[in-house]
Amino acid sequence: MTMRPDPTFYASPKLAMEAPPENFAYTLLLSPDFSKPDALAVIDVKPGSPSYSRIVHTVTMPNKGDEFHHFGWNACSSALSPLAGHAFLERRYLIIPGIRSSRIYVVDTKPDPTQAKIHKIIEPEEIFRKTGYSRPHTVHCGPEGIYVSTLGGAGKDGTEGTPGVFIMDCGSFEVLGRWELDRGPQKLHYDFWWNLPRDYMVTSEWALPPQFEKGIVPEDLLANKYGHHVHFWDLRARRNVQTIDLGANHQMALEVRPAHDPVREYGFLGVVVDTTNLEGSIWTWWRENGSFHIEKTATIPPEPAPKEQLPPLLQGFGAVPPLITDIDLSMDDRFLYVSCWGTGEMRQYDVSDPRKPKLAGSVHIGGIARRTPHPNGKAYAGGPQMVEISRDGKRVYWTNSLYSTWDDQFYPAGVPGAEVMATVGANGGLELAKDYWISFPDGYRAHQIRLDGGDCSTDSFCYPSV
């Protein structure tokens, strides 16, 4: 506990944007064949620094086969609400779940990111025993502590019982138990986020572990058996209040991105693929008169490609689906970034009018058929995937791996880890920075990125921007 609130807690999104820019990017590394322990890379992103665009520290885990995916901070700007009662936490610990092992690492980033080290390891058995959940995924800090979503229930293959969210103590990192009191019709899980003053949570659906751990199951996808619902919850009452079916053809509703400004009661959701036409889609949800609504507000078409450029999985279709695997919203709620992992494109939509996204910028890099190299000439395997935006909205970072077994199906030649950055024009537009290129140690792939001092998919706010 500190004597004053952490200077990286910002009351409003506007104050977060005005704060000093990030100096370090934390990136998760995974060993796709589980031959090496997964790791956390600390990257210098301070322009002008002698080690700019290089890994300056690596925290290697003591186990193999964790499969790192998403992670999050122990505390963020949400602590500045008196309702939470923990204003004197520090943004200090990274909570890193292993999506395959169900183990959680707590990494201490103080006194300096270049000395980050493991603080605590929560073994899978503790999570199984206390929650009945497995495969921990998204991490957010909020009123009751640290919230972690999971993809699996109990049992060896995670299908005994429904996956959900559990809570960890934000001081001791003890697993406390399930969050839900009444899950309603919710059966699958993926991402979640909320509006704290308005007191609601939104959750999305990917699939159960047998549908993803050994690779995508094409029969299940074509039978529309992946997730296609979005759920709205009363956050403090821990109760499902509304479930909306997007239509069974809208397979895999993944990232949930509410507007950062809590006065805005809307947000976005990315859907990976429409099984009727291979489109990817962006959906806008909003709350009006107490109930939630959602509609498809942007679509991205597949791109035809000759059979010889396609992996066996896609050869029957003769086209590359865009595969919207991640979306991220800038702190001012103006630009929505959309990763098209299949076609190899990062799109930037102006969402000032949230139900009418306008394409404002785009860069191509990688892609199943296009295989666009980086402007520095290097080959970029995979496509744009996990994306993170600087608080000031001027820099957009992304990596290239989706998930070990899925990478191999869509990019059989392999997806060596890479991280790039694009700069954003004052009125939109994206341009890849020639001098920013992170190549990771051999045999590692790269997944989610977190920025020191907070980023656009970490912090939630209790006060509006004024």
Add this chain to the structure above:
Amino acid sequence: MSGAGWTTFSLWLAVIASGLYHGANPGMGWPLAVSAGLMERRPRALVAALLPLLAGHLLAMLAVILPFALLVTLVEWQRPIQLGASLLVIGFGLFRLVNRRHPRALARIPPTQLGLWSFAVAIAHGAGLMLVPIYLGLCGEADRGHAAAESLIGKDVCVAALVSVVHAAAMIAAGGLLAWLAYRYLGLKFVSRSWFNLEASWAASLILVGTVALVLSLVG
């Protein structure tokens, strides 16, 4: 002023000072009024949030002090009651010193129930207990020997209500002023700038108030 007059005066000052202290602490809720005002973009929403904060705090004071108002009518037990109350306050202060965690149950209270939250946070932090020794001091200053029990009960309850009201008024005056300054002039940066970790000094305040009362009741 006589010696007793001075004591009464300083006890009332302590009632007001503790109110200002509670109200100025962001942890007691004034930033929630700033948020409410900004969310609705009108000052009326700020005032509307201050009212339940005030009501919750006032009820928390009454809930703790009123039982003591009934107890102190037992004149012959006056000293043991004062000793017991002092020890209770010291004990709670020591507990807060060791366990500075905010009870997680409070985070379950929805933002729409600010009155309940304000009541619960005041109880959980012993805000009412801090007033008990002061209140007992005020009761002790009155000439009690010759009054009939019924009139004493009425008088003690009145003093208890007055102590709670004056304290809560001071609390909301301080909190309301800071909320208004942040809302109108100083901006949201003031929310984090004005926030100091008072958990230790809060616990110390409880121990201090309890100890002073203990010493006074032993020598008095």
